[in-house]
Amino acid sequence: MNELVAQVSKCVICEPQLPLGARPVIQFNPNARILIAGQAPGIKVHQSGIPFNDQSGERLRQWLGLTNDQFYDANNIAILPMGFCYPGKGKSGDLPPRKECAPAWRAQLLAALPNLQLTIVLGKYAQAYHLPDTKKLPLTELVKSWRDYWPSHLVLPHPSPRNNIWLKKNPWFEQEVLPELKKRVAEVLL
Known part of the structure; x- marks a missing residue:
């Protein structure tokens, strides 16, 4: 495992x-029981080298009911975005993850996570990979059907502050989904 992670850390494919x-x-860490499958690091994460070290991460940790120490314990939480490097800025936010990354690394890394009990899916690229039958469903519809993939997978809206409008329009998410998510995370990490 150390060799695989070392190879990933030196990757310069794109x-x-x-x-x-x-x-x-x-x-x-191969012991991780929860996988967070996101899109790609933002600029703050690129600068710090720490995943979800930004406002999105603060909200995500709140949604999961985890402290910073719990969230950054690789024995419990694996964080594998679809693209491992900051892709750059686009017209309406960051660019999509680079297409080279997932084919080069994802299958190997996922195969090395035998203890996964919950995969948190953030964003359409992670959705297309982890739940390919759902890739044409709109986010709201997919999140509303969360029980269809429960308890092994959960699609969440991105925790970015850019999604505040979505959260206000969909109060059921915080009322129905987040309490169940927190319970599941606590069960998995006991």
Whole structure:
């Protein structure tokens, strides 16, 4: 495992297309029981090298009911975005994850996580990979059907402050989904 993680940390497959160069950001330990499958690191995460070290991460930890220490314990939580490096800025936010990353690394890393009990899916690229039969469903519809994939998978809206409007329009999410998510996380990590 150490060799695989070392290889990932040195990856430069798509460096020529990255505005700030390659800096893969993951959290990985084969003992992890929860996987957070996101999109790609943002600029703050690229700068710090710490996954979800931003406002999105604060909200995500709140949703999961975890402290910073619990969240950053790789023995419990694996964090594998679809693209490991900051892809750059687009017209309405960050660019999508680079397409080279998942085919190069994802299957190997997932195969090395035998203890997973819950996969948190954030964003359409992670959704297309982890729940391929749902890739044409709109986010709201997919999140509303959360029980269909429970208790092994849960699709969440991205915890970014950009989604505050979605959260206000969908109060059922905080009332129905988040309490169950917190309970499940606590069960898995006991």
